[in-house]
Amino acid sequence: MLTIWGRLNSHNVKKVAWFAHELNIDHVRHDVGGAYGMDTPYLAKNPNALIPTIEDGDFILWESNAILRYLAAGYGGETYWPTDPASRARADKWMDWQFTYAAAQHRAFVNLIRTPVDQRDEASIARSAKNCAGKMALLDNALGISPWLSGDSFGIGDIPMGVYAHSWFTLAIERPTLPHVENWYARLRARPAYASQVMIPLT
Template identity: 70%
Template sequence: MLTLWGRLNSHNVKKVAWFAEELGIPYVRHDVGGQFGMSEAYLALNPNALIPTIEDDGFVLWESNAILRYLAARHGGERWWPEDPVQRARADRWTDWQFEFADAQRGAFLNLVRRPLAERDPAVIAASAAACAAKMQILDHALAQTPWLSGTAFGMGDIPMGTYAHSWFTLDIARPSVPHVEAWYARLTERSGYAAQVMIPLT
């Protein structure tokens, strides 16, 4: 059985938990990080002191998007890890692009979710919201070409940004009209794993 370490209010942990459900992989998750802390045993698995980390049949791996690629390649078959390198790369690029969006969203997320009202910085929130809006316009253009970031069907390329999309639609920030992103997000919300592992209160 797959073992996953990490608290579920982490975007990076949500990605892995959601993907495991999409793949139908039985797994057990242990809360680690944040208010749960990190034991010496965990740090022995991941000396970076970050989450998530997985153990799969004796193989230990950290870094969330590396975990997604590993799970797709080992457990997903052609459906999730296409043999055609071009097809695979078209989806996989969004896995790395997600980090650009994460950087843009960080200021708004930390201020609106992790800080009390008196400590929030409106200028940081506004700048973060504007940066997110610019990124979402790029995503909207891509989704005008194909219904999914992975192409014609839902795939691994939709997992990382799908996780961050929920935060973007939930945060109290200004958002531009991005009809293709909105339609994509609506389709994501219909997936049971997304609803269970991603659409939880932001904390």
Template identity: 70%
Template structure:
């Protein structure tokens, strides 16, 4: 059985748990990282001391987007990651682009979710929110031309930014109007796996 190592309040763990639920894969998830800490057994699997890591029939793999590609290719070939290299690459670019967005959102998230009120830096939050807005404008333009980041149907190209979009719409920050992103987010919210694995309280 697939084992997913990592706490579910991690953006990167949510990605993997969401896809496993989409596919309907039996799996177990073991809390590690953050408030759960690390141990030597986990570090033997992932010496980077980051989450998530998976174990799957002797395969040990870390890096969340690599895990998404592996699970989609092995357990749902063609369904969530196109067999057409040109179509597949269009979704892949958004998976990689998400890392730049994550850098933009990090300070707002850490200040507003992880830090007590008295330690928050409003100026830092404002800068982060402005950077997020710039990225969301790029995403909005793309989604004005296509229904999903993966193309004409939902796929793993939608998962990384889907996780971060939920945080963006949940954080108490100033957000510009991005109607196409908002419509895409509403479509994601209708997916049971997204609701169960991603739409949990930010902690």
């Protein structure tokens, strides 16, 4: 059985938990990190003291996008891990691009979700929101060309940014109208695994 280590209110853990549900992998998840702490046995699995980590039999792996690729290759078949290198790369680039977006969103998220109201830096929130809007406009252009970040159908490339899309639409920030992103997000919300693993309160 696959074991996922990490608290579900982490963006990176959401990626892995969501994909495990999409693939119908028999698995168990344990809360680790944040308020749950990290004990010595966990740190022996992941000396970086970060989440998530998975155990698949005797195999231990950390780094969320590496885990997604491993699950796609091992459990996803051609649907999620196509043999054509170009098809894989098309999705793969959006997995790595997600880190560019995450950096833009970080200050807005920390201020609005994890900072007391009277201590928030409103200027920092505004700058972060503006940066997010620019990145999301780029995403909107891409989704105007193909319906999914992975191509013609939902795939691994949609997962990292799919998690961050929930934050984008949930945070109390100014957002431009981006019809292709909005349509994509609506289709993500219709997926049961996304609804159960990603669309939880931001904490």
